Amino acid sequence: MDHSGHPTPRTTLPQTKVVSLEKLKTACKNCGLAKLCLPLGLENNDIERLDSIVQRNRPLHRGNHIFQTGNSFGSIFVVKSGTIKSYTQCPNGTEQVVGFHLPGEVVGLDGIETGKHICSAKALETTAVCEVPFSRLEELTATIPNLQHQMFRLMSKEISKETGLMVLLSKSTAEERLAAFLLSLSIRFHSYGFSATEFNLSMSRREIGSYLGLALETVSRLFTHFQEEKILEVDRKHIKILDMDQLFKLLSEQNGCLDQLQRPR
Amino acid sequence: MDHSGHPTPRTTLPQTKVVSLEKLKTACKNCGLAKLCLPLGLENNDIERLDSIVQRNRPLHRGNHIFQTGNSFGSIFVVKSGTIKSYTQCPNGTEQVVGFHLPGEVVGLDGIETGKHICSAKALETTAVCEVPFSRLEELTATIPNLQHQMFRLMSKEISKETGLMVLLSKSTAEERLAAFLLSLSIRFHSYGFSATEFNLSMSRREIGSYLGLALETVSRLFTHFQEEKILEVDRKHIKILDMDQLFKLLSEQNGCLDQLQRPR
DNA sequence: ATGTAAACCTGATCCAGATCAACTCTTGAC
DNA sequence: GTCAAGAGTTGATCTGGATCAGGTTTACAT
Structure with a gap:
């Protein structure tokens, strides 16, 4: 690894x-x-x-x-x-x-x-x-x-990205926020030539929470939850996305404002 | 009027x-x-x-x-x-x-x-x-x-402004958000040559709520609350800031991240 | 004037997520 | 190795603000 x-x-x-x-x-x-x-x-x-x-x-x-x-x-x-x-x-x-x-x-x-x-x-x-x-x-x-x-x-x-984040922060649930965060990472890694489905987080749960306006406990629980739902495989900082569709679905449910997260074909 | x-x-x-x-x-x-x-x-x-x-x-x-x-x-x-x-x-x-x-x-x-x-x-x-x-x-x-x-x-x-708003949305209480919003308006009106303490809102409670990530009912209650506290005088869309100090204090209490709201001397 | 929709206010209830607390697992310093 | 600090997990409880529900006022069209 x-x-x-x-x-x-x-x-x-x-x-x-x-x-x-x-x-x-x-x-x-x-x-x-x-x-x-x-x-x-x-x-x-x-x-x-x-x-x-x-x-x-x-x-x-x-x-x-x-x-x-x-x-x-x-x-x-x-x-x-x-x-x-x-x-x-x-x-x-x-x-x-x-x-x-x-x-x-x-x-x-x-x-x-x-x-x-x-x-x-x-x-x-x-x-x-x-x-x-x-x-x-x-x-x-x-x-x-x-x-x-x-x-x-x-x-x-940069302006557009921050606008998208504002929308995320003012309207979405904790689950939607983390899904959007993971997809954003995935898409960015992919465009830089890395795997879209498997990567290591370089930030802590606390830092993710701070960025998304959530408590670190909530972030931790969501990782567990996503794992139970077979959407992710989480091992500490190592993330494997098992069900990309489901992750995108979480976004489009309530919150469709974030279309700037363009799915790589 | x-x-x-x-x-x-x-x-x-x-x-x-x-x-x-x-x-x-x-x-x-x-x-x-x-x-x-x-x-x-x-x-x-x-x-x-x-x-x-x-x-x-x-x-x-x-x-x-x-x-x-x-x-x-x-x-x-x-x-x-x-x-x-x-x-x-x-x-x-x-x-x-x-x-x-x-x-x-x-x-x-x-x-x-x-x-x-x-x-x-x-x-x-x-x-x-x-x-x-x-x-x-x-x-x-x-x-x-x-x-x-x-x-x-x-x-x-524009980038800095949105960064400030992100911080506001992910960390602050409803009261802090509305205080920051009113101060932002006040400071901007002032710099464009208008009164810093008395102005008309051109947006509805719903729009303010949407912008600040709050329900319109919360915005309405806060206006009432600020009026009771003698911080504002509110008449429909007409706002008079009675206690600017108090409004600034609401920000600095928990949330000091938003220093970009520079108080006009 | 009258009707109607939108904006606004206020009270009652509810819940997502914060907070508090206790625990384990890692990591790194010495 | 040992120890301490940090990172993460999980459970129990609490609460700020959402949601629902009722009302009044304002704005505007006819």
Whole structure:
């Protein structure tokens, strides 16, 4: 079994997907995530210009921060492998998870407006991120129309994603929320080239609960329940989806608002 | 009393704020909302270039749509006066409100990613909007760095706002939610030049409840409760905030995550 | 004016999920 | 190895707000 917290790779992966430290230095044009990331739709020489401003730092260990609430904003970050959690800290000490970021997803867009980050971002496991200094990125987007468009698209996607989550949080039952969460993970893993049906959660029950507005006990009970219903096979953090149809059905029952969860054929 | 649904104007308004149909044709450079809107930080001649692509259509009546779910995306819209509600329709017929848009605020950013709108937007009262064709805007942002930056800022603000709402929806009590909602309205009205303490709601109790994840009965009871506590004076849709301190205190009690609600001095 | 639907208010009841509590299983530090 | 802290499970109880049900007021069409 895979103990790294990474999802189980599909068997059809191209050889560039082999995990190695060398991968951390991969140029954008050789990166397996390029079609999900900023380079989407760019010409080769434009990708090289983008590549030249991207900083590839050493991987983060579990618990390391990319930035914290109040830090001044300078860069956006793209997850290359691993998982980033973004969260805000309440004065009473409890934290509120506001997002989980998987490979190919962007972190830090919240800081553009005010120049300060309004949340913190930390690694849930060993995680590699590409750092893109924002002012240099803005110079490039001004001269590469496709890159500008891709930035607008990425930000629009972020807005749509959060809108969907709002609907989930204000209308759905606990069962629907967890189903939507698992499907969202499944769909995202799939689009990044991993198995849609079997993966490891890198976050705790408490973190899932915080994100979904549920108590950790409720999350735990639901995992048990889904297992009894033969919808899932749960072993600690390892999840196997046995009945994808049933999971989708749970969503469409009461709550059809979340059509943005497009089922991969 | 003002029956139009507009907030009560402050007495110190400059004369350009006088409501008239002529205002609908106001060029960006003469528009009172310019410092909240796309022209922020632009040189005069750049404002004129922006102005030349802005379409100022006739005002919308209550109930008119700007766009509906599934419509193809072509423009973003800035509210000039009135209120826009954005919402999604669930298959069972109920609607879920995902946003209220006041003067100076942008509607339609959700459509950029997929080229289709994922929600609908309709006027809650007589409402004027500026339509900005997105492909033409992208041509301008590519040549006006400050405009590009302003677009990134606007989208970042939208992301931050939704993050704050997520926290509100997943952690706070009904009382905290309504307090946060009223303060948000108050702060926004204030920044657009209206009274922070007295305004008319253009949305129904049901719509407020839908937005905040509450039943309309709960919203109604809370208005009564706030009135009993001498925090508000409520007359149907007319709201007068009597005790702003108390309202802020309700937020900070349990939930301090929402610091983005910056109190206007 | 009159009718009708929508918006709103208020009381009574109910339940999904929070909270509290006790326990086991993992994990990592030393 | 041992110990402690964290993560997870499961059961019992409690409660905030949903739901149901009745009413009044407002808005608007005819």
